[in-house]
Amino acid sequence: MRIAILQMTGGIDPAANADTLVAAVDEATADGAAMLFTPEMSGLVDRDRDRAAAHAREEEGDAVLAAVRGAAAQAGIWVHVGSLMIRTAGGKLANRGFVIDGSGAIRARYDKLHLFDVDLPTGESWRESTSYRAGDGAVVVDTPVGALGASICYDLRFPDLYRALTDAGATILAVPAAFTRPTGAAHWHVMLRARAIEGAAFVVAAAQTGVHADGRATYGHSLVIDPWGDILLDLGEAPGLGFAEIDPARQEDVRARVPALRHRRAIPAVVRT
Incomplete structure (x- = not known):
């Protein structure tokens, strides 16, 4: 099955980001993709x-969600929106x-689950928990x-989550991201390949890239990795759309x-002596 991966430099205007997503839906459909994957914070990147x-x-x-659902329904394509900023009832x-499926329904x-609260050697400081609440469950969903x-x-750094997902039958692990450049250069490729190898699963990691309007810089290098750990697609640092094939026979x-x-x-219980 053919998939499309969007790498984008999201900004502080949700309407402009929605336009980018809708255009990607149209382009992915035109090139025969069954499903489109987008990065973390596809609707807004603003610190x-x-x-x-x-x-x-x-x-x-x-x-933004409404625009993508409408575009997916019109095109008949499934879309994994990596993430959006959503206000909760609390x-x-x-x-x-x-x-989102090909009818525009949310599946x-x-x-x-894991919130990014760190101080980096570069002087960057992130406190995601100040504004966001953590999730409380893992999810596996059947797709085409x-x-x-x-x-x-940041979930990527917690392999127990991916073990739970593959134990529950996941054959594709989606890791949408807005990785910082220092941590991306050090760990992005090696951790994603490790998750693919550990779970004998495809990994699809759509990423933000470049210097954003809010001043942050993200690493890019959206990846598709096969269950052996081979990199099928690396989009480098430029924004754009890439394509890869998901072959169940390879996984088998x-x-x-x-x-x-x-x-x-x-x-079993660990004995420390």
């Missing part, structure tokens, strides 16, 4: 909390991903290209050659 909060809407009122925000939602296990960006072959998933065991 100015007050300015960003002014755009926050509950799911039913989010204009007042905090959710970093929420959506799987699955996933709220980012396979059983998709959802995650978002890898899982037969290295049947590690069948050999998984619950870890």
Whole structure:
């Protein structure tokens, strides 16, 4: 099955970002993709909390989500929106991903489990938990290209999540992201390849890239990786759309050659001496 991956330099104007997403839906459909994958924070990239909060809407009122659902329905294509900023009933925000089917219906939602609260050697400081609430569950959803296990960006550093997803039958692991450049250069490729190899699963990682209007810089290098750990697609640093093939036979072959998933065991209590 053919998939499309959007790499974008999202900005502080949700309407402009929505236009980018709708154009990607049209281009992906024209090139024969069954499903489009977009990055984390596809609707808004803005670290100015007050300015960003002014755009926050509950799911039913989010204009970017509505635009993508309408475009997906018109084109008949599935879309994994890596994440949007959604206001929750409790007042905090959710970093929420959506799987939208070819009729425009929402098939699955996933709220980012692990929030990015770090101080980097570069002087960058991030406190995602100040504005966002963490999710409380993992999600696997059937799609035309396979059983998709959802995650978002910083989740990548927690392999137990991906074990849970593949134990639940995921054959594709989606990792939409807005990785910083220092952490991306150090860890992005190696961790994504590790998740693919550990789970004998395809990994699809659509990413933000470049210097954004809010001043942040993201790493790019949207990737598609096969279950053996081979990189099928690397979009480098330029924004744009890329394509890759998801071949279930490749996965079956890898899982037969290295049947590690069948050999998984619950870890007994650790004895420290």
